[in-house]
Amino acid sequence: MEPVRHEAMRARNLELVLGEISRGGPLTRAALAELTGLTKSTVSTLVGSLVDAGFLAETAAVRAGERGRPGVEVSLSGARMASLGLEVNVDYLAACLLDLTGAVRRSVRIERDNRGAPAETVLDAVRELASAELAEARGLGLTVAGAVLAVSGPVRDGVVLSAPNLGWRNVPVSLDLPVPVSVDNEANLGALGELWFGAGAADFLYVSGEIGIGAGLVVDSRLFRGTGGELGHVLVSPSGPSCRCGAAGCLETYAGQEAMLTAAGVSTVDALSAALAEADDAALSAVSAAGEALGLALASAVNLVDVDRVVLGGVFGPLFPWLAPAAEAVLRARLTGLRGSVPVLSPSALGDSAATLGAAGRTIHGVLADPGPFLAR
Amino acid sequence: MEPVRHEAMRARNLELVLGEISRGGPLTRAALAELTGLTKSTVSTLVGSLVDAGFLAETAAVRAGERGRPGVEVSLSGARMASLGLEVNVDYLAACLLDLTGAVRRSVRIERDNRGAPAETVLDAVRELASAELAEARGLGLTVAGAVLAVSGPVRDGVVLSAPNLGWRNVPVSLDLPVPVSVDNEANLGALGELWFGAGAADFLYVSGEIGIGAGLVVDSRLFRGTGGELGHVLVSPSGPSCRCGAAGCLETYAGQEAMLTAAGVSTVDALSAALAEADDAALSAVSAAGEALGLALASAVNLVDVDRVVLGGVFGPLFPWLAPAAEAVLRARLTGLRGSVPVLSPSALGDSAATLGAAGRTIHGVLADPGPFLAR
Structure with missing residues (x-):
């Protein structure tokens, strides 16, 4: 209950105004006052500072159906x-x-x-x-x-x-x-990246398939913790191949980019994609085996952090049509009994960006x- | 920035006062006013309602070293x-x-x-x-x-x-x-239960070892999510025994209470503890094998949700001296390369309560x- 200091108040109000504009698109000062509960003169002062600083730009757009003087809208500016x-x-x-x-x-x-x-x-x-x-x-x-x-x-x-x-x-x-x-x-x-620039789900496990395999968990549109997410080192089989991490049978030794390329007998992901498109047997079975291993590791992950959606990113994105069916079959086999349903797999459209x-x-x-x-x- | 309504304010102030007392032990009204930033008269009104309702009780204790009139302290009451x-x-x-x-x-x-x-x-x-x-x-x-x-x-x-x-x-x-x-x-x-009544760590994975095996994650003294935590169905080996959940090779089939009792050739946890205390070979190897499987599943869990402390509860508590060494050896073997350190295992003192x-x-x-x-x- 101590008095809110002026600076802290101003910081909070700036955040309020910027938040409304970044979520709600271009807005007039009057609309901002209504949305934030701030007075029009406070909004004008704040918007003035933000325009001067190059955070916001004025547009001359007139809202359809509004009475009285046409309002000048402000929107985020990418200029500064x-x-x-x-x-x-x-x-x-x-x-x-x-x-x-x-x-x-x-x-x-x-x-x-x-x-x-x-x-x-x-x-x-x-x-x-x-x-x-x-x-x-x-x-x-x-x-x-x-x-x-x-x-x-x-x-x-x-x-x-x-x-x-x-x-x-x-x-x-x-x-x-x-x-x-x-x-x-x-x-x-x-x-x-997937949360802000991808398909827009609020809860999902993002899997990054590269030479290593990582995972990041988003819950209620927020990233869960800063560390962890070493899905690539989750166990697939205790008698599996040695992993660079020092353990054995890690997911990465089955479904990492190098493991897939080696098994398919090709040297690049583009070559692997081309071989898959031509229904090359070695490529199909390499990626399907990787998908099966991915399914085993994902089933363990879903048992621990209950999610309904898994987004496969990195090289798993372009390989999705060949990788996902095997992974989904394993998820169904391992999770249906306990959960009744299995998480939906979908490819990330962001690739390696x-x-x-x-x-x-x-x-x-x-x-x-x-x-x-x-x-x- | 809308005005805080009276009821919401009162609710917040009641929470403030109760929070200070439940964290800080018995306190005088003056101390409460200082800690909460509320006026003494507001504190007196709130404390009055809470005493009348049986939430707080007055004690006659005098603080040592305080000058002036001895203050009457109030503390949480278990009476209502x-x-x-x-x-x-x-x-x-x-x-x-x-x-x-x-x-x-x-x-x-x-x-x-x-x-x-x-x-x-x-x-x-x-x-x-x-x-x-x-x-x-x-x-x-x-x-x-x-x-x-x-x-x-x-x-x-x-x-x-x-x-x-x-x-x-x-x-x-x-x-x-x-x-x-x-x-x-x-x-x-x-x-x-472990967070509020146990050893008091703020970040840990709690493992409940019963006939089933579950896990709950506490981060910053808060439980992470309401569901999930099915550590018992995390993969230990894809070629392992069938599990009641419909999958195979789940941790529960290796380290669940029934799996341990069967392997040790006894019928109760008390009998297992007695056999372990007598260094019975079958009991020792049953529990050590369970510990190894627990280590494999925990390594996968720690790769996904990075924690530095794992508390073993339920029947894993009393079995800890025989179970933990095998689990720790596996954690060292699987995690040292990646993390540099392995999480500390400790037994819960709460048993099955x-x-x-x-x-x-x-x-x-x-x-x-x-x-x-x-x-x-």
Whole structure:
């Protein structure tokens, strides 16, 4: 019951106004006052600051059916604020520049074999990519609020605990860039990407199928926890093949990208897709076996974190038509007795950009929730 | 920014006052005013209502080192409000009567083989037990705010979706008692019991080892989700024994109570404990094999929901010294590479009363958070 201080009040009101506009599209000041419960003069002051700062832009649109003077609407503007999503994966680096409206302004993917390269060399390459993107952003007149780096492995307090496929172990990430940088797990960020830019479900398990396999859980439109999600190391068979993580019989040894390519006798995902489209026997049975293993691991996951929807992302997206039936059969066999129903599998449409979209989106959401620090600059 | 209505304000203030007292022990009205930021006269009015309603009692204690008039302290009173925790398990029914201070006033366990009995017959027996306990509560001058029933299986919207060990499938629970009744998963309620009455960690996975095996996840001192937690049906080996759930190789077929007793050649958990204490070979290897399977399933669970502490409850508590080493060895082998560390296993001290404690505690926490409806009566 202590008095709300002026600054905290202003921060909360800015968040209210930006929230209504980012959810509800262009709105007049009068409509904002009604939606937020703030006075019209407070709304005018706040909108003025946000327009001056380039967060909002005025449009001259007139609402149909409204009486009296036509209202000037304001909407989010992509002209000033932006954020950078970055990803280190086993065989590529990627970056994505997002503006405040959520529009992708630039998207870069650099093929690069990061296996076995020292972590610092890889991080140097990430820094170079990020610096180039920051320069591009400046050229577009954009202020980058921050960068988030996605890495495929468990992350805690800015340190990548391990990324077996990269050969990383306890790698602290500091990129020495002129913007704040944080690092997070690739599958968790992919789940956020799917939440904000994908099919739009509020509850789902996002599975990232790459050389490693991760998972991120979204409950009530929020990511559950920052760490975990190592679906690739869930047990498929205790007598299974050795895994790079040190254990045996992990899902990754059956359904990771390399395991599928090896079993199908091809060297790239594109070649695998082509072979599947031509109904090549080796390709079909490789992907079906991977789907079966995925079903076994997903059944364990669903027994632990009850979800009704699983979104398959990364290379699992394009392989979905061949992978999903085998996985669904296993889910039905293992879950019907207990749950009565099985979760619905669906492919992600985001491909391998889910993680960079989620990474960039997280900063944008942070700016929308607390724009104050950027107005003061 | 709409004005806070008087009733909502009063409800919030009652919660503030009760919260400070339930966390901070006996407090004077002056101390409460300071802690809550409310005026002394508001505190006096609120405390007056709560004392009149039997939620709080005055004590004559004088604080050491305080100057001026000795203050009268108020503390939670167990004299009026109570709640009932109930449990249906495969071979027993249980009830627990808790007062507002969290003290266990009565605790009853009735051995009863519920396997194969029609769900309505079992629920009739639960109703009878509950009615008897409500009569006992009245005799003690206690008003029971509600009852929560723990059942070992997934529950959704008041319906037990399935409890394979009881032979239940889509059983709606309505006990026709004169108090509100709800139903929830036994392992989730056990996790709450461990949180409120156990060793007091804020983040842990609680594992309930009974004839079935469940798990409940506590993060930041809150239970994660209401459903799920079917650790007993997480995969140990795809070529393993058939499980009552319809799948094969589930943890329950290796480490459930019946699996352990059968492997050890004994018929009760007490007999198993005695055999272990005498270093009986069959008992030792049965429980060690169960521990190994538990380690495999827990490794999958920890890969999905990153936790640093696992509390083993139910029969796993007394079996802990023989069960845990094998489980820990598997966790080390499967998780060290990825996480660097493995979660700490510890036994629950609550035995099989965790679920009824959590069930009763949930109602008590609800009353403390919103006492208004009970003051009005």
